[in-house]
Amino acid sequence: MADDLDQIFVTIDHSIKGLFPEPWQPVVSAIISIAALIGVFASLFAVTTVLERKGLGRIQNRYGPNRVGPFGFLQPAADGIKALIKEDVVPYAADKVVHFIAPLAAVIPAFLVFTVLPIGRNMVLVDFDAGVLFFFAVGAATELSVFMAGWSSRNKYSLLGAMRAIAQMISYEIPLILSAVTVIMIVGSLSTTRIVDAQAGYHSIGLPNWFVFTPWGFAGFVLFMIAATAETNRSPFDLPEGESEIIAGYYIEYSGFKFALFFLGEYMGMFAISGLAITLFLGGWHAPLEALEFIPSWMWFFAKLLAIIFVFIWVRGTLPRLRMDQLMNFAWKFMLPMALINIISAAIWHFMEPGYQRWLVVAGLVAASYILLGRGLMEGKKLEKRTYRFAE
Amino acid sequence: MMNIVFAIIAAVTIAAAVAAMSLRNLIHCALALAVAFTGIAVAYLQLGAQFVGFTQVLVYVGAVAILVVFAILLTRGSEPPQQSVLSAGWIGGVIVTVIVLAVLVFAIAKSSAIRGTAPPQPPATVQQIGDALMNKFVLPLEVVGLLLTAALIGAVIIAMKEEGRK
Numbered sequence: 001m002a003d004d005l006d007q008i009f010v011t012i013d014h015s016i017k018g019l020f021p022e023p024w025q026p027v028v029s030a031i032i033s034i035a036a037l038i039g040v041f042a043s044l045f046a047v048t049t050v051l052e053r054k055g056l057g058r059i060q061n062r063y064g065p066n067r068v069g070p071f072g073f074l075q076p077a078a079d080g081i082k083a084l085i086k087e088d089v090v091p092y093a094a095d096k097v098v099h100f101i102a103p104l105a106a107v108i109p110a111f112l113v114f115t116v117l118p119i120g121r122n123m124v125l126v127d128f129d130a131g132v133l134f135f136f137a138v139g140a141a142t143e144l145s146v147f148m149a150g151w152s153s154r155n156k157y158s159l160l161g162a163m164r165a166i167a168q169m170i171s172y173e174i175p176l177i178l179s180a181v182t183v184i185m186i187v188g189s190l191s192t193t194r195i196v197d198a199q200a201g202y203h204s205i206g207l208p209n210w211f212v213f214t215p216w217g218f219a220g221f222v223l224f225m226i227a228a229t230a231e232t233n234r235s236p237f238d239l240p241e242g243e244s245e246i247i248a249g250y251y252i253e254y255s256g257f258k259f260a261l262f263f264l265g266e267y268m269g270m271f272a273i274s275g276l277a278i279t280l281f282l283g284g285w286h287a288p289l290e291a292l293e294f295i296p297s298w299m300w301f302f303a304k305l306l307a308i309i310f311v312f313i314w315v316r317g318t319l320p321r322l323r324m325d326q327l328m329n330f331a332w333k334f335m336l337p338m339a340l341i342n343i344i345s346a347a348i349w350h351f352m353e354p355g356y357q358r359w360l361v362v363a364g365l366v367a368a369s370y371i372l373l374g375r376g377l378m379e380g381k382k383l384e385k386r387t388y389r390f391a392e
Numbered sequence: 393m394m395n396i397v398f399a400i401i402a403a404v405t406i407a408a409a410v411a412a413m414s415l416r417n418l419i420h421c422a423l424a425l426a427v428a429f430t431g432i433a434v435a436y437l438q439l440g441a442q443f444v445g446f447t448q449v450l451v452y453v454g455a456v457a458i459l460v461v462f463a464i465l466l467t468r469g470s471e472p473p474q475q476s477v478l479s480a481g482w483i484g485g486v487i488v489t490v491i492v493l494a495v496l497v498f499a500i501a502k503s504s505a506i507r508g509t510a511p512p513q514p515p516a517t518v519q520q521i522g523d524a525l526m527n528k529f530v531l532p533l534e535v536v537g538l539l540l541t542a543a544l545i546g547a548v549i550i551a552m553k554e555e556g557r558k
Contacts, residue, residue, distance in 0.1 A: 095417075095419075095420075098419075098423065129442055129517055130442045130446055130518045133442075133443065133446040133447070133450070133518075134442075134446050136450060137446040137447070137449040137450040137453075137454065138449065140453065140454025140455070141453050143454060143458055144423075144426055144453065144454075144457055144458065144461075151419060151461075151465075166458060166462075170455075170458070188519075189518075190518050
């Protein structure tokens with residue numbers, strides 16, 4: 001029974017495929033899987049927008065959306081209809097063709113990367129030999145769409161926003177990839193399914209065999225999540241949008257459904273990168289406890305995904321936005337050396353005998369580098385209670 | 393099937409490359425170039441070279457295209473030039489192109505590579521590429537790494553000097 005439920009989507013896919021003649025089957029199977037991926041993640045997008053607005057409202061002591069449907073949960077439908085019937089304003093001076101292509105170039109790679117994420121047992125659309133590389137390669141293509149949007153609008157603010165966004169994405173892509181390299185080194189493969197397989201099983205004390213429960217894996221996971229927040233332009237790294245200074249960054253001149261597409265692309269990027277974090281560090285679709293394995297694997301993937309989204313919303317409601325120089329200093333003076341040291345500690349972990357010495361050495365290395373680098377970053381900065389000239 | 397796919401990829405790539413040469417607006421040229429890079433990456437994938445294909449996208453579309461676009465933005469205005477895109481010396485260019493093409497065709501026709509059947513395609517997995525880079529070619533890899541690091545530091549120093557002079 002549990003196995004049937006676990007493989008229910010695979011079975012459905014096979015039975016629909018069986019209705020078609022032999023040569024059509026691969027095409028039909030691909031179309032079903034793609035439609036399912038787009039449907040599931042687009043509805044997750046709709047749910048997340050409500051959750052985010054409700055959650056932020058709760059943090060900021062207000063209600064959030066509460067008019068459309070029960071508890072405001074039909075708000076995304078209303079938003080979608082609004083975006084569809086709104087006039088699509090294109091600036092007179094804009095480069096019309098590039099202005100039109102930019103939202104598409106943002107959304108297509110955002111959906112493409114889901115093809116390599118294993119969202120359940122036997123549930124990966126394409127099992128590439130170089131899956132993680134595919135993820136990063138396609139993800140890097142979104143930078144170009146940001147530039148296209150910012151440049152084609154012929155607006156100073158949107159160009160500024162695009163420049164900021166690209167500078168930030170390039171800077172944080174390095175720690176993002178370097179922190180993922182540790183897992184690739186330990187597993188010895190770039191294939192997402194093999195990375196998930198390597199995290200199967202449980203320790204003797206009941207903890208699962210996930211990489212986040214090793215010193216290098218924990219440091220890598222934290223680095224990866226910080227870099228992922230910056231990659232997806234979410235608060236506290238949302239300077240490219242900076243509504244109080246450059247209005248909305250690279251999508252000022254987008255209205256109606258094109259704006260909705262950008263919004264969709266941004267959330268898809270967030271889901272995809274959270275999915276990769278789950279695959280690399282949080283054991284993919286594996287259950288956290290042996291006793292909980294009867295719950296289907298795809299449920300575990302989505303439970304972990306929602307947990308990470310919750311943290312993203314929580315962080316957005318809690319932390320203030322960084323300044324540009326703080327952002328760059330943090331990326332180059334802390335994240336990058338920390339990620340490099342983390343690679344070395346993963347290598348030490350790989351070559352030492354299993355046992356508590358390995359834990360002590362690697363954890364000590366990670367902790368020492370964290371403290372020293374943090375001190376270095378704070379050097380020369382006065383960190384005391386802020387005094388105001390006029391406000392007090 | 394294979395040939396149709398290849399024909400589509402080749403047509404898109406060549407069209408993008410021609411657009412990259414002939415469009416008036418430099419930014420459009422750079423974007424067309426990015427499309428051409430992607431087309432080449434897809435051609436690699438079709439040949440079964442996954443690693444090379446993905447690296448092509450990562451390096452050329454993700455980094456080189458962005459670099460080209462930034463270079464254009466920082467060095468000149470985004471206004472399209474008024475004069476023709478063809479420079480006055482285009483006849484000379486055509487002559488040089490024809491000569492180079494003739495030499496290439498001659499060399500390829502003479503070489504032994506096109507005679508006889510092609511050897512069976514070796515399955516180049518990422519694992520094999522990694523093994524080769526880390527064992528057989530570790531010295532060239534390190535030399536390249538050193539060279540690139542030196543170039544990076546040099547670039548930073550050039551950029552820093554300008555700021556100190558103010």
